Amino acid sequence: MSRMEKKLYLSDTNKIIGGVCGGIGEYLGIDPTVIRLIWAALSVGTAFVGGVVLYIIAMFIIPRRS
Structure with missing residues (x-):
């Protein structure tokens, strides 16, 4: 039985x-709306700096599917 390797990619369909x-x-098998709500709470909790900066960094670090 082979193990499927799970990789994190930017979504082309759910963006x-x-x-x-x-x-x-x-990647986590969770509704992206839940992730967006958590990200929004993080952003509000850090006066938008932490959430926005992390999102921009993630856009450049996480690869697109090829």
């Missing part, structure tokens, strides 16, 4: 801005 939350949701 609003860059596909970060959609990709994380697909």
Whole structure:
């Protein structure tokens, strides 16, 4: 029995801005809306700096599917 390797990618189908939350949701098997709500709470809790900066960094670090 072979193990399928699970990889994190930006979502092409579940994206609003860059596909970060959609990709994380697909990777974890969670509805991307839940990830977006958590990300929004993080952003509000850090006066938008932490959430926005992390999102931009994630857009550049997480690869697109080829």
